[in-house]
Amino acid sequence: MTLRLALDGAVFLQPPTDDDLVQLARRAAEPGAVLPPAEAHFVTWIAGRTPQEIAQQRIARVQANRDLTRRPGWSLDLAVMVEEQPVGLQSLSGFDQWPHHRIVGTTSWLLAAFQGRGLGTRARAAVLELAFAHLRAESAKSWVLDENRASVAVSTKLGYRLIDRHHITEHGSRYAEGVFQLDRDAWLESRARRRYRPAITGAAHLVHLLGR
Numbered sequence: 001m002t003l004r005l006a007l008d009g010a011v012f013l014q015p016p017t018d019d020d021l022v023q024l025a026r027r028a029a030e031p032g033a034v035l036p037p038a039e040a041h042f043v044t045w046i047a048g049r050t051p052q053e054i055a056q057q058r059i060a061r062v063q064a065n066r067d068l069t070r071r072p073g074w075s076l077d078l079a080v081m082v083e084e085q086p087v088g089l090q091s092l093s094g095f096d097q098w099p100h101h102r103i104v105g106t107t108s109w110l111l112a113a114f115q116g117r118g119l120g121t122r123a124r125a126a127v128l129e130l131a132f133a134h135l136r137a138e139s140a141k142s143w144v145l146d147e148n149r150a151s152v153a154v155s156t157k158l159g160y161r162l163i164d165r166h167h168i169t170e171h172g173s174r175y176a177e178g179v180f181q182l183d184r185d186a187w188l189e190s191r192a193r194r195r196y197r198p199a200i201t202g203a204a205h206l207v208h209l210l211g212r
């Protein structure tokens, strides 16, 4: 049974098929498809690359991540599906010390036309539920540039707290970045969980692989 995180109605997350992946990668590689040029540094995979490189690297990364037994660390990439069409990617990663330290990270992006409608919040909440309620994660972390207001807002709405701030340098520019953390008990008891909790099916294989 395929893993599926149903958010509501016709919106769900599931591992992308090769067709989904190629379609998503090609669309994401079009200039401005995910972020306007001035904000391309919000993610690590756009700035400084040609559309062809973006598409190839997106596909290669997701295909390489499919083998979740390759340790250290793992990344589960889920396509955000709206009316059966892939419109973005929501990833959940276990860091190197998994399963001794059960800390996960999340990254996500949506095609611009699907941003700002609450989809990013629900997609992140869905993988938090998978991580905390099924994979027994202890905490989730997120690294976000201060200027990425949408991503900061998603973390804040879902109950993460800011635990650190520092500066990073990318492509010769210096940016302020916050580190946000959400712990298991805080999520399990939160109002955000009650509001956004997805219906998760087909997780048994994943729990067997990663949950112990």
Ligand SMILES: CC(C)(COP(=O)(O)OP(=O)(O)OC[C@H]1O[C@@H](n2cnc3c(N)ncnc32)[C@H](O)[C@@H]1OP(=O)(O)O)[C@@H](O)C(=O)NCCC(=O)NCCS
Binding pocket: 034, 035, 042, 043, 107, 108, 109, 110, 111, 114, 115, 116, 117, 118, 119, 120, 121, 122, 143, 144, 145, 148, 149, 150, 151, 153, 154, 157
């Ligand atoms: C980050 C991202 C996944 C969030 O998904 P989304 O669907 O756009 O976010 P939501 O619609 O759930 O909005 C979350 C909150 O951000 C707020 N927000 C969005 N853009 C904002 C902005 N420019 N300034 C301030 N707040 C903003 C929204 O108002 C919303 O809060 P509210 O529900 O209280 O009004 C999406 O915007 C995206 O793909 N961005 C480009 C890629 C990216 O930056 N990824 C993250 C890398 S760390």
